[in-house]
Amino acid sequence: MKTILFFLFILMSLGAQATEINGFASLYGSTILGGGPSQDSYTNENYNFTHFSKIGFNLNAPVNNQLSMIAQVIADGDVSDTANDSKTDWKPVADWFFLEYRNSDSSILRIGRQLLPILLTAEYIDIGALIPYFNLPLAFYNLSTIKAVNGISYEYGLTSGNQRFATRLIAGEEKKTYPLVGGELDGHFNDLIGLSLLYEWQWLQLQASYIHTQIDATFNTEFTISNPTTHIGQTLSYDLSVSLDHYSLGLKIDYRDILFYAEGIMLRGQKATSLNEATDGLIKEGKFLEKAIGAYAFIGKRFNRITPYYMYTRALWDAGILKDQVSYHALGCRYDPISNFTAKLELLSAKSAESSAYVHEIGRWSHGLSLGFDILF
Amino acid sequence: MKTSIYLTLVFMFLSLNVAYANFNFSVISHPQVVPNQISMNELKEIFLGNKIFWPNNERIFVAIVEKDEQFAEEFLQKYLNKNFDDYIAYWRRKLFSGKGIPPRKFKTNKTFVEFIAQTEGALGIIFAEEKLNNIKTLTIVP
Numbered sequence: 001m002k003t004i005l006f007f008l009f010i011l012m013s014l015g016a017q018a019t020e021i022n023g024f025a026s027l028y029g030s031t032i033l034g035g036g037p038s039q040d041s042y043t044n045e046n047y048n049f050t051h052f053s054k055i056g057f058n059l060n061a062p063v064n065n066q067l068s069m070i071a072q073v074i075a076d077g078d079v080s081d082t083a084n085d086s087k088t089d090w091k092p093v094a095d096w097f098f099l100e101y102r103n104s105d106s107s108i109l110r111i112g113r114q115l116l117p118i119l120l121t122a123e124y125i126d127i128g129a130l131i132p133y134f135n136l137p138l139a140f141y142n143l144s145t146i147k148a149v150n151g152i153s154y155e156y157g158l159t160s161g162n163q164r165f166a167t168r169l170i171a172g173e174e175k176k177t178y179p180l181v182g183g184e185l186d187g188h189f190n191d192l193i194g195l196s197l198l199y200e201w202q203w204l205q206l207q208a209s210y211i212h213t214q215i216d217a218t219f220n221t222e223f224t225i226s227n228p229t230t231h232i233g234q235t236l237s238y239d240l241s242v243s244l245d246h247y248s249l250g251l252k253i254d255y256r257d258i259l260f261y262a263e264g265i266m267l268r269g270q271k272a273t274s275l276n277e278a279t280d281g282l283i284k285e286g287k288f289l290e291k292a293i294g295a296y297a298f299i300g301k302r303f304n305r306i307t308p309y310y311m312y313t314r315a316l317w318d319a320g321i322l323k324d325q326v327s328y329h330a331l332g333c334r335y336d337p338i339s340n341f342t343a344k345l346e347l348l349s350a351k352s353a354e355s356s357a358y359v360h361e362i363g364r365w366s367h368g369l370s371l372g373f374d375i376l377f
Numbered sequence: 378m379k380t381s382i383y384l385t386l387v388f389m390f391l392s393l394n395v396a397y398a399n400f401n402f403s404v405i406s407h408p409q410v411v412p413n414q415i416s417m418n419e420l421k422e423i424f425l426g427n428k429i430f431w432p433n434n435e436r437i438f439v440a441i442v443e444k445d446e447q448f449a450e451e452f453l454q455k456y457l458n459k460n461f462d463d464y465i466a467y468w469r470r471k472l473f474s475g476k477g478i479p480p481r482k483f484k485t486n487k488t489f490v491e492f493i494a495q496t497e498g499a500l501g502i503i504f505a506e507e508k509l510n511n512i513k514t515l516t517i518v519p
Contacts, residue, residue, distance in 0.1 A: 020478050060478050065436040070475040098475065105428045115474070123474035130470050159427050161418070202458060339465055376469065 019061040026128040028052040028135075028372040033347075035366035052135065052372075053077040056095065056126060071097035074126055095126060096148055108155040117168060117196040118144045118209050119263060120250040128374035132259055132300055132309065132334065134346040135370075139315040139326045140294040143265050144246060146189050146213065149174045164200040169193075187217030194246075203255040211246040243270045257302040259309070264295040292317045300334070307334040326352040340376040345369075402451060404515040405493055406500045411435070414516040421456055423500060426468070426477040431498060439480035440501040442489045447504045 029049040056074035063069060072095040098112030115123045122144070124130045135141075151172015158165045174189045194211035218239055250263040268291050293316050300309030313328040332346035348370065353363040404415055411433045422428035429437050441448060449461040459467065468479035483489035486505065493499045494511040503509075 020472075022472060024473065058473055058475075060472070060475070062436070062478075065430075065434065072473070072475070096475070100475070102429065103434075105422075105430055110475075123476075124470055127469075127473045130466070130473060157427065159422055164427065336462075339462055 019059060022058045023056065023377045024058070024127045024129065024375065025055040025377075026053055026372060026374045028128070028370065030368055030370040033367040033369055035364065049077070051077065054126065055090075066101055066103050068100045068102075069097075070100055072126075106157050108157075110153045110155075111151075113148055113150050114153060114170070114172075115148050116144070116146065116170065116194060116209075116211060117198075117207070118147070118211065118246060118248050118265070120205065120207055120252050120261060122147065127376070128344070128372060129340070129342045129376050132261070132307065133298055133311050133330065134332055134344045134348075134372060136296070137313045137315070137326075137328045137330075137348075137350070139328075139352075140265070140296055140313045143267060143292050143294045143315060143317070144248070145244065145267065146174055146176060146192070146211070146246075149189070149192055151192065162202050164198075166198040168196040168198075170196070187215045189213045189215055203253060205250075205252040207248075207250040207252075209246070209248045212243065213246075214241070214243050216241050244268070259298070259300040259302070259307070261298040262296070265293070267292040305336045307336075308332070309334065323355045324352075325354075326350055342374040344372045344374070346372075400517050402448075402502050402504050404500065404517055405490070405503050405509065406513045406515055407493060407495075407497050408511055408513045409497060410500070410513055410515075412515065413513075414518050416518050417456065420517065424452075424457060424480070426471055426479075429477075435498045438496050438499045440489055440492050440496075440499055441480045441482055442486055443482040443484055445504075448502060451504070452502055 027049055028051065030051060054074055054076035056072060059069070059071045059073075061069045073092050074095040075090045075092040077090060094113065096113045096115055098110045098114050101109040101111075117123055119125070119136075119141075121131050121136075125136070125141075128135075149170065149172030151170060153168055153170035153172075155166060155168040157167075171193045173192055175187070176189065177186045190213070192211065192213040194209065196207065196209040199206045216239075245268045246265065247268075248263065248265040251261070253260040294314065296311060296313035298309060298311040300307045309330075309332050311328070311330040311332070313330070314326070316325040317323065328348060328350045330346050330348045332344060335343045337343075346369070348368045349365060350368075351363045351365050404420060411431055419428060423437055423439060431437055444461070449464075453459050453461060453464050457464065465479075468477070471477040472479055481492060483492060486503070489501060490503070490509060490512065493501050494509075500515075
């Protein structure tokens with residue numbers, strides 16, 4: 001149904017007068033330099049340019065002075081777990097598409113599939129040329145468990161001199177499967193409601209967001225059960241209902257060719273309220289999610305067309321019985337020879353550690369090298 | 378000491394006004410655009426995509442001449458504090474997050490002026506002194 005609706009939408013967009021079509025493509029490749037596979041899936045073992053490589057198109061079709069149809073379709077080489085985790089094997093999918101209604105300079109109403117403004121770059125994260133770093137480390141980026149929703153949003157913006165303030169209220173729902181520590185969550189995010197605040201002044205941008213959602217999900221986990229006669233690997237599934245709160249805060253400074261980004265995200269989960277009796281014991285040891293915290297700081301300096309940068313990222317996932325933490329150091333360089341083409345090279349070192357009630361793993365280092373090219377057309 | 382501070386402030390205020398009063402460009406629009414004048418603040422908001430409607434609720438369509446160095450130096454850098462690449466990057470972020478359509482870019486002054494003359498709600502900045510037909514020139518007020 002969603003696909004039919006999307007293609008109908010695209011056809012109507014193409015039929016509209018003054019439709020703008022713009023495209024983007026990224027060719028990314030990574031390889032492990034040492035220490036085994038990284039926690040981050042974009043440093044894989046084969047330098048095959050499929051992970052995170054992508055191509056996409058953006059359509060903006062004004063229907064009349066107030067109403068526009070806006071959509072983005074994207075195809076990528078492998079599951080990248082961006083806004084739509086069904087993307088794989090170059091199959092084009094609707095990244096997002098919505099109807100936008102504006103009847104004044106300050107108000108915007110959007111209905112349809114839209115990206116959540118959780119992070120500073122969340123709404124254009126797929127377009128590599130527009131983000132200053134190579135990629136956000138997945139351990140950090142995936143802390144925001146939900147990136148897009150089918151719903152409605154209202155934005156109100158005010159400008160005064162060089163200052164701009166905007167607030168956006170969003171409500172919707174989303175079905176999504178994503179990996180969690182110890183298993184995979186097949187969830188339905190109901191009753192999602194969020195608020196985002198943005199402040200801009202010349203070279204400064206501040207953003208704060210809060211998202212609350214209720215999840216009805218099945219959590220599939222595989223582990224070995226100790227038994228007097230044998231050790232058997234079993235997959236257990238249990239149903240749960242849990243509320244999850246996302247908080248994020250971002251700062252961006254672009255002053256005299258110095259770029260500085262700093263962002264933090266925190267998730268807090270409430271105790272699961274509906275569980276299978278068979279797994280009561282497991283859950284009583286800990287909650288579905290105690291908390292998850294992540295932060296990064298990026299600093300770069302433009303020297304004409306070359307921008308060397310350093311980025312530090314840290315993420316911690318605490319699920320009660322399982323804890324997972326990872327930190328990254330990324331040293332990279334971005335080269336913009338022309339305005340619509342970018343090349344990026346990044347050396348990434350990650351230190352990860354997992355621990356549970358039974359096992360404690362001491363930190364493990366891994367190193368990777370990534371090379372990427374981005375083009376806009 | 379206090380007097381010299383006051384005098385400095387007054388001088389700075391007057392300098393600011395003088396700077397705003399001496400525009401070396403003209404704002405041109407489609408002849409049927411309603412207002413006859415435009416403030417510098419409105420102009421900045423239009424070029425940043427924060428103001429998209431004329432007072433009669435007609436949509437504003439902004440046009441620029443591609444790689445116009447005079448426009449980059451005398452308007453973008455001076456009033457929006459952006460160079461041409463920054464300005465294009467700003468609009469690309471808006472475009473690819475579904476928040477607006479960038480100004481239409483034209484390769485020559487001739488096609489740029491033709492677009493303004495033919496498109497209802499169109500607006501642009503021009504540095505040429507020549508008299509243009511079928512075009513409205515808006516008075517810039519500080």
